[in-house]
Amino acid sequence: MIILKLLIRNAFRHKLRSCLTILGITIAILAFGLLQTVLTAWYSGIDASSSSRLVTRNAISLAHTMPLSYKEKIRMIDGVKAVSPGWWFGGIYIDRKNFFPNFAYEPASFLEMCPEYVLTTDEKLAFIKDRKGCIVGRKTAARFGWKIEDTVTLDGTIFTGKWDFTVRGIYKGKDKNTDETLFFFQFDYLNETIKKTVKQRADQVGFYFISVKDPDRAAEIATAIDKLFKNSYAETLTESEKSFAKHFLSMMEAIIVAIEIVSYIIIIIIMAVMANTMAMTTRERIGEYAVLKTMGFGGRHIATIIFGESFVITALGCILGIALTYPAASIFSKTVGPAFPSFIVQPKSIYLDIAAAMIVAIIAALVPTWQAINIRIADGLRRIQ
Numbered sequence: 289m290i291i292l293k294l295l296i297r298n299a300f301r302h303k304l305r306s307c308l309t310i311l312g313i314t315i316a317i318l319a320f321g322l323l324q325t326v327l328t329a330w331y332s333g334i335d336a337s338s339s340s341r342l343v344t345r346n347a348i349s350l351a352h353t354m355p356l357s358y359k360e361k362i363r364m365i366d367g368v369k370a371v372s373p374g375w376w377f378g379g380i381y382i383d384r385k386n387f388f389p390n391f392a393y394e395p396a397s398f399l400e401m402c403p404e405y406v407l408t409t410d411e412k413l414a415f416i417k418d419r420k421g422c423i424v425g426r427k428t429a430a431r432f433g434w435k436i437e438d439t440v441t442l443d444g445t446i447f448t449g450k451w452d453f454t455v456r457g458i459y460k461g462k463d464k465n466t467d468e469t470l471f472f473f474q475f476d477y478l479n480e481t482i483k484k485t486v487k488q489r490a491d492q493v494g495f496y497f498i499s500v501k502d503p504d505r506a507a508e509i510a511t512a513i514d515k516l517f518k519n520s521y522a523e524t525l526t527e528s529e530k531s532f533a534k535h536f537l538s539m540m541e542a543i544i545v546a547i548e549i550v551s552y553i554i555i556i557i558i559m560a561v562m563a564n565t566m567a568m569t570t571r572e573r574i575g576e577y578a579v580l581k582t583m584g585f586g587g588r589h590i591a592t593i594i595f596g597e598s599f600v601i602t603a604l605g606c607i608l609g610i611a612l613t614y615p616a617a618s619i620f621s622k623t624v625g626p627a628f629p630s631f632i633v634q635p636k637s638i639y640l641d642i643a644a645a646m647i648v649a650i651i652a653a654l655v656p657t658w659q660a661i662n663i664r665i666a667d668g669l670r671r672i673q
Contacts, residue, residue, distance in 0.1 A: 295596040306601060309565045313605025316558035317641050321613040323551035324637040339503040342510055343532035344496040347523040353492035354522045362496060367509045369501045372397040373475050375494035379442030388428045390471035392478040401499035404462040411457030419477050421456035425468035429458045555644045562652035566598050570656035577660045587661040594660060598653035606645035610638055
């Protein structure tokens with residue numbers, strides 16, 4: 289307890305400098321924690337992916353389609369439980385800034401294989417029966433004030449024109465990682481409309497969503513699907529839902545890498561600031577350390593004082609930074625909206641904050657400690673004013 293009091297008094301001997309350093313550490317930890325939370329939120333969809341689901345797409349790219357006739361052939365493969373043709377719709381509600389992901393799926397099979405989207409029995413039945421029906425996540429519904437039986441009109445981008453839908457269900461996520469911003473409607477509605485407008489694009493599928501009976505056989509089943517369509521005019525690539533999600537994220541890999549680099553640059557900058565503070569403090573107290581040496585205190589005691597002071601300053605900044613991360617994350621989440629459907633400060637981000645702060649404290653105190661320990665007593669005493 290006496291040592292702790294000594295360390296705290298030493299840390300605040302120069303109050304303005306210490307407070308400014310703590311403020312800098314607080315801002316750095318806050319920024320670092322928010323950026324790490326952004327990365328965690330970015331990958332949350334991958335973490336929520338099911339091991340019992342596969343996605344089959346065209347082997348060339350997601351921009352190329354596959355025939356709708358593949359559906360029954362895939363369903364016949366041993367181990368396949370359900371198949372739902374799907375397509376990214378890319379519709380816009382009123383304005384481009386009102387972005388939310390929207391897909392076309394076969395309703396019955398899709399709802400069966402995705403229990404994480406929680407709907408009432410009535411909502412499921414209403415969606416399946418209504419060709420123009422749609423289901424929407426509760427966050428998106430709340431964002432636009434949509435209610436059951438409301439009519440929603442999307443402007444098509446990939447499939448041009450005005451598309452009217454009737455809200456038949458508003459789903460809730462089964463757990464906190466479930467995306468509650470999605471919009472789903474019936475694949476048949478999309479396909480039948482295309483037949484009337486752009487016949488050459490009809491009976492095509494963007495991807496197939498597949499559930500398997502045994503997750504341990506997922507890799508085997510994926511190989512069987514691709515083998516079935518090998519040498520066809522639309523060869524396939526089947527991968528786990530997690531791999532498929534990673535493929536989407538890889539399109540924005542440069543952004544992710546940039547965020548990671550910036551987060552670590554912030555720590556390096558504050559490390560330099562903290563090192564400067566400790567260096568100034570040590571230079572001011574060289575005479576005191578020399579006196580301690582004359583009294584019989586060794587390098588271990590001096591190192592304890594310097595490292596302890598560094599840890600006190602860094603710990604205070606870290607605690608304040610972590611405390612501010614939660615309200616800042618809440619404000620950020622409301623600002624970015626659906627871009628990060630699950631923006632939650634995870635324990636992992638807090639652990640990284642603490643680890644970063646401890647690394648800063650240790651590295652910042654290394655050189656000042658070495659200088660204090662190795663200075664000769666006579667040289668140190670000469671500096672006493």
